[in-house]
Amino acid sequence: MPKPRVIYWFRTDLRLHDSPALQAALDLKPECLYPIWTWDPHYVYRARVGSNRWQFLLDCQNDLSKSITKLNSKSKLLLIREAPQTLFPKLFKEWKITHLVFEKDTDAYGRERDDEVKELAKEAGVEVVIRPGRTLYDSDELVKANHNKPTMSMSQVQAAGAKIGDIVRPIPAPKALPDPGLITLSFNQQKPASSPDINSIQRDAEDKSYHALAGPNQDFAVPTMDELGLKPATTPHRGGETIALKMLDDIIANEDYTATFEKPKTAPTAFEPQATTLLSPYLHFGALSCREFYWRAQDIVSKYKGKASQPPVSLTGQLLFRDMYFGAQAALGYVFGQTYNNPRCRFIPWHLPSEIDPNSGLITGKYLVDNAEAEIFFKRWKEGRTGFPWIDALMRQLKQEGWIHHLGRHAVACFLTRGGCYVDWERGAEVFEEWLIDHEAACNIGNWQWLSCTAFFAQFYRCYSPIAFPQKWDKDGNFVRKYVPELEHFDKKYIYEPWKAPIVDQKKWGCLVKGNGIETGDGKLKMYPKPMFDFATQREVCIQGMKNAYQIGLYGNDPKVLDGTWRKLFDDNAEGPTEGSKGLPGAQVEHEDENAEADGTNGEDSAAPTKSKTGKTTSKKAAEQGKTGHKREASQGTLDGMFTRKKKKD
Ligand SMILES: Cc1cc2nc3c(=O)[nH]c(=O)nc-3n(C[C@H](O)[C@H](O)[C@H](O)COP(=O)(O)OP(=O)(O)OC[C@H]3O[C@@H](n4cnc5c(N)ncnc54)[C@H](O)[C@@H]3O)c2cc1C
Numbered sequence: 285m286p287k288p289r290v291i292y293w294f295r296t297d298l299r300l301h302d303s304p305a306l307q308a309a310l311d312l313k314p315e316c317l318y319p320i321w322t323w324d325p326h327y328v329y330r331a332r333v334g335s336n337r338w339q340f341l342l343d344c345q346n347d348l349s350k351s352i353t354k355l356n357s358k359s360k361l362l363l364i365r366e367a368p369q370t371l372f373p374k375l376f377k378e379w380k381i382t383h384l385v386f387e388k389d390t391d392a393y394g395r396e397r398d399d400e401v402k403e404l405a406k407e408a409g410v411e412v413v414i415r416p417g418r419t420l421y422d423s424d425e426l427v428k429a430n431h432n433k434p435t436m437s438m439s440q441v442q443a444a445g446a447k448i449g450d451i452v453r454p455i456p457a458p459k460a461l462p463d464p465g466l467i468t469l470s471f472n473q474q475k476p477a478s479s480p481d482i483n484s485i486q487r488d489a490e491d492k493s494y495h496a497l498a499g500p501n502q503d504f505a506v507p508t509m510d511e512l513g514l515k516p517a518t519t520p521h522r523g524g525e526t527i528a529l530k531m532l533d534d535i536i537a538n539e540d541y542t543a544t545f546e547k548p549k550t551a552p553t554a555f556e557p558q559a560t561t562l563l564s565p566y567l568h569f570g571a572l573s574c575r576e577f578y579w580r581a582q583d584i585v586s587k588y589k590g591k592a593s594q595p596p597v598s599l600t601g602q603l604l605f606r607d608m609y610f611g612a613q614a615a616l617g618y619v620f621g622q623t624y625n626n627p628r629c630r631f632i633p634w635h636l637p638s639e640i641d642p643n644s645g646l647i648t649g650k651y652l653v654d655n656a657e658a659e660i661f662f663k664r665w666k667e668g669r670t671g672f673p674w675i676d677a678l679m680r681q682l683k684q685e686g687w688i689h690h691l692g693r694h695a696v697a698c699f700l701t702r703g704g705c706y707v708d709w710e711r712g713a714e715v716f717e718e719w720l721i722d723h724e725a726a727c728n729i730g731n732w733q734w735l736s737c738t739a740f741f742a743q744f745y746r747c748y749s750p751i752a753f754p755q756k757w758d759k760d761g762n763f764v765r766k767y768v769p770e771l772e773h774f775d776k777k778y779i780y781e782p783w784k785a786p787i788v789d790q791k792k793w794g795c796l797v798k799g800n801g802i803e804t805g806d807g808k809l810k811m812y813p814k815p816m817f818d819f820a821t822q823r824e825v826c827i828q829g830m831k832n833a834y835q836i837g838l839y840g841n842d843p844k845v846l847d848g849t850w851r852k853l854f855d856d857n858a859e860g861p862t863e864g865s866k867g868l869p870g871a872q873v874e875h876e877d878e879n880a881e882a883d884g885t886n887g888e889d890s891a892a893p894t895k896s897k898t899g900k901t902t903s904k905k906a907a908e909q910g911k912t913g914h915k916r917e918a919s920q921g922t923l924d925g926m927f928t929r930k931k932k933k934d
Contacts, residue, residue, distance in 0.1 A: 669801025
């Protein structure tokens with residue numbers, strides 16, 4: 285029998301270590317193995333990707349290509365510039381392929397694409413081999429073990445995981461790779477439609493992605509940023525499996541850090557170095573295997589003499605959260621990424637709602653400006669000129685570097701949605717999609733839903749103060765001074781509230797607090813904007829809006845949401861107060877309890893929470909009424925910057 289001729293299709297797994305799919309390809313004992321990457325126009329033109337993440341991807345590809353060549357000097361990563369859906373039938377024929385092997389992708393588009401490719405392979409008589417490898421558990425198995433339901437809480441993940449069994453141990457990288465065989469491409473390239481190009485704003489030169497099938501030098505090389513016409517990256521973080529494994533080694537070498545890691549105790553204001561591992565972008569591109577990370581951490585925990593931390597706050601717990609969001613996405617598909625028609629996402633009539641394509645029922649990427657002020661809030665949030673230095677510092681760090689600490693993400697997400705601007709979480713998720721180097725659709729969407737209290741979490745009365753919260757971590761304001769240099773010389777007393785500083789001092793410290801952040805000063809004196817609203821007032825408005833929406837209690841797939849008649853249930857001013865006449869505040873609705881769970885982080889201000897004997901936190905009102913609120917682990921109940929919301933006047 286002739287030996288298999290295999291294409292190994294790299295996508296979510298830019299690594300050689302612990303790759304069950306690559307191992308499956310090698311187990312076929314192939315005569316030749318073509319390691320390829322298809323330059324898919326979906327990601328080039330239709331998914332939001334900023335320069336920093338492009339650069340990170342190219343880094344990972346270059347590093348992988350070098351590692352492949354180290355194992356076989358005749359081989360490397362072969363970049364082919366065409367959509368997989370049109371390329372594969374031609375490749376199968378040209379290279380006489382018998383097997384196509386790849387890692388399973390449960391993203392909504394990934395599934396659709398792979399179904400199409402599987403069909404094409406079938407027609408060509410090519411056997412397709414798929415192995416899970418991107419998550420701790422196969423996300424489809426996790427869903428199956430969760431009664432075929434999306435995983436919406438950590439306890440569901442843990443219970444479903446226990447049914448599946450132990451997380452698989454990582455496998456080592458191969459020591460050798462077969463030759464790739466003859467690399468001819470005698471067919472014509474089918475150029476993809478480059479319009480609409482959602483990423484045109486990322487370019488300052490012509491996009492030459494698809495000028496030639498094997499690239500400008502016909503050598504299948506990884507493209508350069510220039511070839512893609514992209515603006516230069518500004519992030520200091522560089523990609524690649526080599527860097528990822530070195531970073532992991534360094535983390536694991538610090539046994540105390542690894543074994544006692546508690547997410548709520550890591551400072552969002554720490555930089556150089558940051559307080560958490562910063563391994564997320566490597567996990568996203570598959571440059572680091574999550575099982576390698578999990579077991580190396582778990583092995584340290586198992587032999588640790590002191591008191592080790594446990595999920596959800598521990599390092600392994602963080603990886604379980606990742607699996608939770610992957611499970612939710614695997615079960616829900618495209619609608620996971622939006623409110624409309626999503627049975628698990630609460631409907632809140634946020635400002636700047638997404639435009640929906642009436643044919644597909646999916647969000648189009650555009651939005652409606654229903655409120656001019658909200659549009660201004662959104663733009664100022666995105667551009668880091670809200671006038672709240674903590675928020676602006678984070679948004680500027682995000683834009684420049686593509687990564688911010690988890691609690692920083694909490695702060696800006698809460699501020700944009702239910703704790704400040706009352707803007708749709710989908711707007712925020714899109715900005716993160718563009719700018720994060722670790723953007724992972726499942727995790728980004730899931731965390732935005734969590735923070736906006738539309739799914740996973742329901743304690744909407746717990747908001748982050750842009751003043752009290754950072755003060756807890758960084759009294760001197762060093763983080764703000766780095767990312768908002770206009771305020772570099774401000775006294776620490778005013779660093780989070782610079783508008784309160786006397787004008788003489790503002791002048792002395794070289795920056796006037798005035799305007800909206802568009803003007804930058806006259807050369808002698810810099811300018812930093814005044815806050816775009818009074819936070820306490822705006823926060824109160826948001827809480828009332830959330831209460832109202834929770835009381836009405838619609839989910840994204842409710843017929844009233846689908847046909848637009850939800851409007852009849854809300855006041856014209858959708859944020860308007862509704863307290864009093866309609867029973868308990870929504871956050872205390874019984875059925876929400878099963879889903880509400882802390883994500884291992886804390887630090888939100890609360891409207892009025894108290895801690896019960898069991899360690900569970902309830903709102904004061906609920907406590908007075910003898911009702912328990914949402915589950916919150918005792919270890920996560922510490923509050924900072926707590927303030928009591930002003931009582932509403934009748
Ligand atoms: C609004 C918002 C959007 C987010 N978007 C993304 C995203 O697009 N991609 C992404 O990977 N993470 C996202 N997160 C989750 C989390 O903030 C990042 O995973 C984490 O900050 C990455 O830094 P780290 O690698 O140092 O994490 P560590 O604390 O060192 O954790 C180790 C790993 O666990 C995983 N992890 C940790 N926390 C979470 C979490 N809450 N949800 C899912 N996985 C987690 C990550 O893979 C991370 O690398 C988002 C969080 C919020 C609040």
